[in-house]
Amino acid sequence: MNAPVQPDLTGRVELPWHRGPLASYDCETTGTVTGTDRIVSAALIHPNGNVTRWLSNVDGVEIPEAATAVHGITTEHARAHGRPAKEVVEEITGWLAHELCSDSALVVMNAPFDLSLLDAECARHGVPTVADRIGDVAPVIDPLVLDRAADKYRKGRRNLESLAAHYGVDLTNAHTADADAHAALHVALRIADQHEKLQVPARVLHGWQVQWHEVWAANYESFLRRSKPTATVNRGWPIRPVGSAS
Numbered sequence: 001m002n003a004p005v006q007p008d009l010t011g012r013v014e015l016p017w018h019r020g021p022l023a024s025y026d027c028e029t030t031g032t033v034t035g036t037d038r039i040v041s042a043a044l045i046h047p048n049g050n051v052t053r054w055l056s057n058v059d060g061v062e063i064p065e066a067a068t069a070v071h072g073i074t075t076e077h078a079r080a081h082g083r084p085a086k087e088v089v090e091e092i093t094g095w096l097a098h099e100l101c102s103d104s105a106l107v108v109m110n111a112p113f114d115l116s117l118l119d120a121e122c123a124r125h126g127v128p129t130v131a132d133r134i135g136d137v138a139p140v141i142d143p144l145v146l147d148r149a150a151d152k153y154r155k156g157r158r159n160l161e162s163l164a165a166h167y168g169v170d171l172t173n174a175h176t177a178d179a180d181a182h183a184a185l186h187v188a189l190r191i192a193d194q195h196e197k198l199q200v201p202a203r204v205l206h207g208w209q210v211q212w213h214e215v216w217a218a219n220y221e222s223f224l225r226r227s228k229p230t231a232t233v234n235r236g237w238p239i240r241p242v243g244s245a246s
Contacts, residue, residue, distance in 0.1 A: 017141060017202035018192035022047055023099045024107035024185035026177045027092075027114050028071035030063050034116040034240065038085065040073050042092055043177035044099070045185065051178050054092060057082035071175045086125040093122060097133040105202035109160050109184040111142045111238035112213075119239060131239075139202035140238040143187040145209045148216055150195040163187045167194075206238075213237035 014020075024045050031037035038061055042054045056078065063075045082088075096118075099106055108114050115130075115137065122129045130137050147158055156162060164171040164183045167190035173179040192198050198205060217233045224231035234240050 014201035014203075016192070016199040017105045017139065017205055018189055018199060020202060021102065021104040022107060022141075022185065023104045024181040024188075025092075025096060025114065026109065026181035026184060027117065028067075028073065028175065028177050028180075029117060030058065030061065030067050032113075034113060035120050037117060039088065039092070039117065039121055040067070040071065040078060040082075041177045042088070043181045044092075044095055045178060045181045047185065052095060053178060054088045055082040056085045056088040059085045071177075085121075086127065089118070089121045089125050090127050092118065093127055093130055093133070097130045100130070100137065100139070101134055105139045105141050105206075107141045107143065107181075107185045107188050108238065109142065109163075109180065109187075110144050111140050112234065112236060112240050115140075115238050116236075116240040137239060139206035140209070141188050141202065141205065142209055142213075142238065143184050143191060145213050145216075145237065146188060146191045146195075146198060149208075149212045150191055150198060160184060160187070167191065210237055 025042070027039045027042040029037045029040055038058045039054075039056055040058055040063060041056070044052045055073070058075075058078050060079065063073060063078060068074050096106060119129050119131075121127070122132075143160075143163055144158055147163055154166075156166075160180055160183055161171055161174050163169075164187055167187050169183050169186045169190060171179060171183040174183075200208075214235060214237070217235050221231060221233040224233065
């Protein structure tokens with residue numbers, strides 16, 4: 001049985017998030033350090049199949065061979081076909097703000113990476129962040145956080161490829177932004193289908209995820225400190241605090 005629709009404090013009827021408007025965002029980058037690495041490509045997709053894609057020239061920055069090996073985009077290709085990085089960052093940020101202001105829930109796999117890196121890019125280029133434009137960056141739906149909460153003790157990896165395989169979602173051309181955004185969206189929907197307790201309004205689920213991520217981070221940090229007393233795990237979901245480690 002599906003969860004019933006719920007009224008909010010203004011009297012509006014709020015659908016469970018998986019039955020409401022959705023968009024899914026993903027980016028491919030020059031590396032894994034949110035404060036210094038750059039967006040190379042990005043995509044925003046909708047359940048109806050509409051896709052908006054971006055390719056940045058990365059301001060002429062060299063794309064490391066290790067990053068190219070993951071997403072397939074070379075420095076030469078980005079310079080030849082990409083648009084100015086500031087324009088790309090401005091457009092991405094504007095589109096995400098528009099989606100959230102339009103009552104869409106934004107699906108982002110491992111949101112603290114993609115959204116924190118976008119914030120760093122905004123700071124680099126003097127572009128208003130999503131939060132600058134709309135206030136709270138919400139509601140966000142993170143398949144990684146949902147899966148950890150819904151199936152806490154399952155063994156194995158929880159990267160996007162592993163989640164797609166576990167939930168029976170096709171992921172062809174993994175590590176291209178549009179394919180990963182598409183897979184993240186459908187993994188999130190499969191999780192909702194399998195776990196009725198998660199079929200709540202998007203802003204309710206957003207708040208739960210903030211708490212779930214904090215609990216997970218604290219527990220994982222305690223585990224790591226058994227062998228490395230100074231180990232730390234990043235807090236902050238869906239965006240890490242400014243100045244936190246990557």
